[in-house]
Amino acid sequence: MAVDYDSKDYLKSVDAYWRAANYLSVGQLFLMKNPLLKTPLVAEDVKPKPIGHWGTIAPQNFIYAHLNRVLKKYDLNMFYIEGSGHGGQVMVSNSYLDGSYTERYPEITQDEKGMAKLFKRFSFPGGVASHAAPETPGSIHEGGELGYSLSHGTGAVLDNPDVIAAVEIGDGEAETGPLAASWFSDKFINPIKDGAVLPILQINGFKISNPTIVSRMSDQELTEYFRGMGWDPHFVSVFKGGRFDGEKDPMQVHEEMAKTMDEVIEEIKAIQKHARENNDATLPHWPMIIFQCPKGWTGPKKDLDGNPIENSFRAHQIPIPVAQGDMEHADMLTDWLESYKPEELFNEDGSPKEIVTENTAKGDHRMAMNPITNGGLDPKRLNLPDYRKFALKFDKPGSVEAQDMVEWAKYLDEVAKLNPTTFRGFGPDESKSNRLFQLLDDQKRQWEPEVHEPNDENLAPSGRVIDSQLSEHQDEGFLEGYVLTGRHGFFATYEAFGRVVDSMLTQHMKWLRKAKEQYWRHDYPSLNFVATSTVFQQDHNGYTHQDPGILTHLYEKNRPDLVHEYLPSDTNTLLAVGDKALQDRECINVLVTSKQPRPQWFSIEEAKKLVDKGLGYIDWASTDKGVKPDVVFASTETEPTIETLAAIDILHKKFPDLKIRYINVVDVMKLMDPKDNKNGLSTEEFDRLFPKDVPVIFAWHGYKSMMESIWFARKRYNVHIHCYEENGDITTPFDMRVLNHLDRFDLAKDAVESIPALKGKNADFISHMDDLLEKHHQYIRDNGKDMPEVTEWQWSGLK
The missing domain is CATH 3.40.50.920 (Rossmann fold)
Structure with a gap:
C-alpha cells in the first residue's frame, strides 16, 4: 500500500519520531538507568556529572525527522552533516531509532536494556563523544572546531551526481570565517556532474552567552544577503511573529517544514534535470532553508530564578541543576522527559513503536548507513602511471636545472586522466604560481560563474582543479570532504600559509585516529598536503611569507603512524614521493617541494632508493x-x-x-x-x-x-x-x-x-x-x- 507522505497521519509519525529522538537526547545527557521512567528517579539513575549540550538538539532532531520524510518520499541518496557545535546526541539518537546504531554496536539493543547502555555511554568515561565523532554512524564531520560543515558537504558531492548533502549549519558557526567563506561553495558545484548541497541554517538565536548576529537580522536582510551570495532561501519559523512573540503549535511547524522540504528537493531535481538534459552547467540559485527556532526548543522554560531557558543562551549546555549528587530538582527532569509522552513512543520492552519507525528508511537508504559516510559509495584505489616515465635524465649530478612542481604537474595530469572522477587538486588561487602548468592546461579549473577569455584562463564548468577561491579553509575543506568520501587528491599552497589550516589538519588527524579504532569504519585515502613556495624561496615576497612551522606543528602530535613528512630535494625524488603518498591510506602526507629552477641531483633509481x-x-x-x-x-x-x-x-x-x-x-x-x-x-x-x-x-x-x-x-x-x-x-x-x-x-x-x-x-x-x-x-x-x-x-x- 502506497504511503501518503503528505497526509496529516504521516506527519503525526514524523512528530512521534521527533519526540522520540528528543527523549533519547535528553536521556543521554542525564540518565544511566531507568530509561523509561518506570519508577520515580533516584540518585543512582542519574549520572554523577551530566556532560553535554542541549540548545541545538531539538531543532536538529526536527530537521533530521523531516529529512527522513523526503528521503523516503523522493527515494533520495542523501546524508547528513551536523555543523552546529555540541550536538552529539542528534546523530546518535537518530541512528538508534532507525536501527543503524544497533547494527554498528550490537550490545546497544533497541530495548530497555540497550537504551540504558545508550544513555550511560554518552559523554561518559569509556563511552562516546559529545560531538558527531567517528564513533557515530553516518558522520563524516565531527564539528568540534566550527566552520567546515559546508565545505565538507561540497567536497563530498563532487563527482557524486546522485548525492545530496544535507548540511545543518548553526547560527553561531555561521559567524566563523571559514563558514562565511563557504557560501561561495555553489560556485564550484557542477549541476551536471556533481551532486547537490542543501544548506539548512538553524537560527536558534544564541551562542554560549551571546545572541547570534543572523538572529537579529530581518527576513528581508537575510533574503537579500543569501540571494546575493547565490542561494534561494526558504524560511520556516517556529515563531508566530518575531523571535519573542510566542511559538506556533508544533504540528503547524511540521506542515510548514514538510511543504518547504518538498519545495527545495523538487527545486534541486529541476535544476539537475535541466542541466543534464540540456548539457547546461549555468550557475543556478541552489535552494537553502533558514529554520528560525528557539534555542533549547521543547526543553525547560525557566530556571529556578525565573529567567528564561528556552529561547535564550541559558539553554546552551546543561539547562537544569540535576545530578547524582543533586536530586533536589529531579522533578524538573522527570517533567521534561515525560513531556515527550514516552508511552506513545516506546513499547513496554523499550523498542520504538511503529508510529516512530514508520518515518525511518531501511538498509543503506538510511542516512546513518549511507556508504558515502563510511569510506565512499564506490571507493577505488588510484590507477597510477609509472612515475619513472616522467623522470629527468642527466649525465652527472647538478648538471641540469628544473622546476620540480612543473615536472610533477605532468605526472599529476596523467593521474587525473587515468582517474577522471576520483582525483582532484585543490588550492587557494596558487596553482599557477605553484607551477602546476600542465595540470591546469589539460584538466582546467572548475568554475561555474561566467568565463571571459582571454582575461580568464583555464576556467571551465567541469575541471579537476578547484583553486579559484582564495580561501585555504575552503579548499582544504573541499579536499577533506572528498577524501572522507573515498576519493583522492591533494591541497597545494604556499608553505607559510599552510599554517592557516594547520588546525584543520589536526582535526583530520584526530578523526583518522578515532576512526581506526572503530571496527566497522572503512579506511580512507591519504590526505596530501603540498607545501611549496617554501621559506627559502620566498625571498621576493618577504618575511610574512616565510614560515616552515607546519612541519613542527604536525610533528608535535607524536603520531608518525598518521602524519608523514617528506622533503624531496629534486624532481625525481618528488616523483617517487608523490607515487608513495598517493598510494598511502589513513594518513596525512606533508610534501615540502620546490617550485623554482634548481639543480637536479638524483637519478630516478637513486630517488626510488631514497624514498623506499x-x-x-x-x-x-x-x-x-x-x-x-x-x-x-x-x-x-x-x-x-x-x-x-x-x-x-x-x-x-x-x-x-x-x-x-x-x-x-x-x-x-x-x-x-x-x-x-x-x-x-x-x-x-x-x-x-x-x-x-x-x-x-x-x-x-x-x-x-x-x-x-x-x-x-x-x-x-x-x-x-x-x-x-x-x-x-x-x-x-x-x-x-x-x-x-x-x-x-x-x-x-x-x-x-x-x-x-x-x-x-x-x-x-x-x-x-x-x-x-x-x-x-x-x-x-x-x-x-x-x-x-x-x-x-x-x-x-x-x-
Whole structure:
C-alpha cells in the first residue's frame, strides 16, 4: 500500500519520531538507568556529572525527522552533516531509532536494556563523544572546531551526481570565517556532474552567552544577503511573529517544514534535470532553508530564578541543576522527559513503536548507513602511471636545472586522466604560481560563474582543479570532504600559509585516529598536503611569507603512524614521493617541494632508493669510502641540499684528505627513535649512518626545536643544526640562507670548527669564509642580486 507522505497521519509519525529522538537526547545527557521512567528517579539513575549540550538538539532532531520524510518520499541518496557545535546526541539518537546504531554496536539493543547502555555511554568515561565523532554512524564531520560543515558537504558531492548533502549549519558557526567563506561553495558545484548541497541554517538565536548576529537580522536582510551570495532561501519559523512573540503549535511547524522540504528537493531535481538534459552547467540559485527556532526548543522554560531557558543562551549546555549528587530538582527532569509522552513512543520492552519507525528508511537508504559516510559509495584505489616515465635524465649530478612542481604537474595530469572522477587538486588561487602548468592546461579549473577569455584562463564548468577561491579553509575543506568520501587528491599552497589550516589538519588527524579504532569504519585515502613556495624561496615576497612551522606543528602530535613528512630535494625524488603518498591510506602526507629552477641531483633509481628507505648514503658526495668519517653532513629538501653539497665541495677542495659522509633525508620521521616511531631507523642503523663520536652538520628546512627533539631522544647531542631561525626579509635567494646561517660558508665553518683534527688550526680558512660572507653582504646591497661565486657554482664532483 502506497504511503501518503503528505497526509496529516504521516506527519503525526514524523512528530512521534521527533519526540522520540528528543527523549533519547535528553536521556543521554542525564540518565544511566531507568530509561523509561518506570519508577520515580533516584540518585543512582542519574549520572554523577551530566556532560553535554542541549540548545541545538531539538531543532536538529526536527530537521533530521523531516529529512527522513523526503528521503523516503523522493527515494533520495542523501546524508547528513551536523555543523552546529555540541550536538552529539542528534546523530546518535537518530541512528538508534532507525536501527543503524544497533547494527554498528550490537550490545546497544533497541530495548530497555540497550537504551540504558545508550544513555550511560554518552559523554561518559569509556563511552562516546559529545560531538558527531567517528564513533557515530553516518558522520563524516565531527564539528568540534566550527566552520567546515559546508565545505565538507561540497567536497563530498563532487563527482557524486546522485548525492545530496544535507548540511545543518548553526547560527553561531555561521559567524566563523571559514563558514562565511563557504557560501561561495555553489560556485564550484557542477549541476551536471556533481551532486547537490542543501544548506539548512538553524537560527536558534544564541551562542554560549551571546545572541547570534543572523538572529537579529530581518527576513528581508537575510533574503537579500543569501540571494546575493547565490542561494534561494526558504524560511520556516517556529515563531508566530518575531523571535519573542510566542511559538506556533508544533504540528503547524511540521506542515510548514514538510511543504518547504518538498519545495527545495523538487527545486534541486529541476535544476539537475535541466542541466543534464540540456548539457547546461549555468550557475543556478541552489535552494537553502533558514529554520528560525528557539534555542533549547521543547526543553525547560525557566530556571529556578525565573529567567528564561528556552529561547535564550541559558539553554546552551546543561539547562537544569540535576545530578547524582543533586536530586533536589529531579522533578524538573522527570517533567521534561515525560513531556515527550514516552508511552506513545516506546513499547513496554523499550523498542520504538511503529508510529516512530514508520518515518525511518531501511538498509543503506538510511542516512546513518549511507556508504558515502563510511569510506565512499564506490571507493577505488588510484590507477597510477609509472612515475619513472616522467623522470629527468642527466649525465652527472647538478648538471641540469628544473622546476620540480612543473615536472610533477605532468605526472599529476596523467593521474587525473587515468582517474577522471576520483582525483582532484585543490588550492587557494596558487596553482599557477605553484607551477602546476600542465595540470591546469589539460584538466582546467572548475568554475561555474561566467568565463571571459582571454582575461580568464583555464576556467571551465567541469575541471579537476578547484583553486579559484582564495580561501585555504575552503579548499582544504573541499579536499577533506572528498577524501572522507573515498576519493583522492591533494591541497597545494604556499608553505607559510599552510599554517592557516594547520588546525584543520589536526582535526583530520584526530578523526583518522578515532576512526581506526572503530571496527566497522572503512579506511580512507591519504590526505596530501603540498607545501611549496617554501621559506627559502620566498625571498621576493618577504618575511610574512616565510614560515616552515607546519612541519613542527604536525610533528608535535607524536603520531608518525598518521602524519608523514617528506622533503624531496629534486624532481625525481618528488616523483617517487608523490607515487608513495598517493598510494598511502589513513594518513596525512606533508610534501615540502620546490617550485623554482634548481639543480637536479638524483637519478630516478637513486630517488626510488631514497624514498623506499626514507634516507640514504650518497656515495658520489662522500669521501669516507666506507670507513669512519671525520664529519657527517645531512640535509633535507632543496636549498639545504644545495648548500650542503656546496659546503662539501668547498671542504674537499681545501682539505682533500678529509673523510666526509653525506646523507640525504627525504622522510624526516625515519630519524625518530623506534620507541617513538615503529618505522624509525633502528639504533644500529642510525649509528652506522651517524657514528656516535662524529660531528653531524645537519642542514634542516624547518625549525631547530623539532630536529633537536628527534636527535636528543636518541641521546645524540653532537649534531649541529642549521635551519630557519626566524630571520627573513625581501632579499636575494642566497641571502635568505645567509640570514639563517644555512649557507655553504657557515656550514663549512661549522664543520671545520667541529672536527677535532681541524678545530683551532685553520684560522685562515675561517677568515676566508667570513670574508666571503662580508663580500656577499655588500654585493647584494650594491647590485641587488647574488654574487657570481654563488649563482655560477656547479657541483664538480669529488676526485
